[in-house]
Amino acid sequence: MFCSGDPTMFKEYWERMGDKSSITITGWQSLSYFSNTSNICWFLEPEFEKEVRRIHSVVGNAVAEDYHIVVGNGSSQLFQAALFALSPANAPHPMNVVSAVPYYSSYPALTEYLKSGLYKWAGDACNFEEEEPYIELVTSPNNPDGFIREAVVNRGKLGKLVHDLAYYWPQYTAITAPADYDLMLFTVSKCTGHAGTRIGWALVKDREVATKMTKFIELNTIGVSKDSQLRAAKILQVLSNCCECARPGETENFFKHFRGQMTERWDRLRAVVKCSDLFSLPEYPVEFCNFFGDFFEAQPAFAWLKCREYIEDCESFLKSHKIITRSGRHFGVNSKYVRISMLDRDSTFNLLLQRLSTIIQNTH
Ligand code: PMP
Numbered sequence: 001m002f003c004s005g006d007p008t009m010f011k012e013y014w015e016r017m018g019d020k021s022s023i024t025i026t027g028w029q030s031l032s033y034f035s036n037t038s039n040i041c042w043f044l045e046p047e048f049e050k051e052v053r054r055i056h057s058v059v060g061n062a063v064a065e066d067y068h069i070v071v072g073n074g075s076s077q078l079f080q081a082a083l084f085a086l087s088p089a090n091a092p093h094p095m096n097v098v099s100a101v102p103y104y105s106s107y108p109a110l111t112e113y114l115k116s117g118l119y120k121w122a123g124d125a126c127n128f129e130e131e132e133p134y135i136e137l138v139t140s141p142n143n144p145d146g147f148i149r150e151a152v153v154n155r156g157k158l159g160k161l162v163h164d165l166a167y168y169w170p171q172y173t174a175i176t177a178p179a180d181y182d183l184m185l186f187t188v189s190k191c192t193g194h195a196g197t198r199i200g201w202a203l204v205k206d207r208e209v210a211t212k213m214t215k216f217i218e219l220n221t222i223g224v225s226k227d228s229q230l231r232a233a234k235i236l237q238v239l240s241n242c243c244e245c246a247r248p249g250e251t252e253n254f255f256k257h258f259r260g261q262m263t264e265r266w267d268r269l270r271a272v273v274k275c276s277d278l279f280s281l282p283e284y285p286v287e288f289c290n291f292f293g294d295f296f297e298a299q300p301a302f303a304w305l306k307c308r309e310y311i312e313d314c315e316s317f318l319k320s321h322k323i324i325t326r327s328g329r330h331f332g333v334n335s336k337y338v339r340i341s342m343l344d345r346d347s348t349f350n351l352l353l354q355r356l357s358t359i360i361q362n363t364h
Contacts, residue, residue, distance in 0.1 A: 010193025043223030051236035068210035075187035075200030085212035087118040096122035099137035102331035144339035146300025171258035174289035199232040
């Protein structure tokens, strides 16, 4: 499937890791609801917390010291916990939630589906002109277009920011500085590929916000699976170990290996697209990556493809050639754009290139 962001590409690495990334959970583990009653997030497994802090310090993509960690059932649950925590409980009107187009297609639905009295979707951050409180969602690198982003509204105390950093990992983009925003969301889904483990985490500066986010998860699911946290801890541990111990030239370093794979995929996709003027792709600046110690250009998890003017509906056009994508309409822009996953397994990615090549050959 080219339209979802299912990260099946990463499976071959974990298969090669074999039992190094396995854990055993005994029958007498995970009975209690509680993990650490002295922590604000009382259902956070200490082992998972330790590995989250460690991976950020090894990769250098976020400052984790002095931050509270809240674990969630994927970053999707933490996103909702953040809206709950940042919206005042007794305001006269629901809080505006905005994000600059093209924004992650799930934000409007996640914000609106419960018709909350606390917050409401207010659309494109670039068009937000109200002198009212708001929450701005900043996704960086952005899903769908892969660009590094900053907040666009900047209306001082009226605004609260949520930074969704799901893709701020070195297989996708240069790590230029450790992020130190007030509220940052991460997920194993896009970092290691373990989307089915349903584990995300928030780094939260403010104690009260962390407490309210924890309350949301308590009310929503009474915590987060300990089994999943322990598994995610093991996976993150393997990741940190491979970064610290892999010798130069080896492919065992996860990020190095997948940076190579992503470069190859992007080079092949660009080579196909360049054969005609039917489609175009964004160009990214070359930046210095502190993690790898060299320069490279972003190679995002999604290709944000634009069709030529005379193709009104790019999604339907590609669908008629057996390529399933997600239309720009879902991301707040027009149907000339589509998003295509770059994280599918090799066989599916090869099929995508084959079918794109066929379209291009036949329209010459
Ligand atoms: N944020 C962004 C920007 C995403 O692309 C995704 C997954 N597509 C998520 C959050 C949700 O991730 P999770 O699997 O952790 O719920």
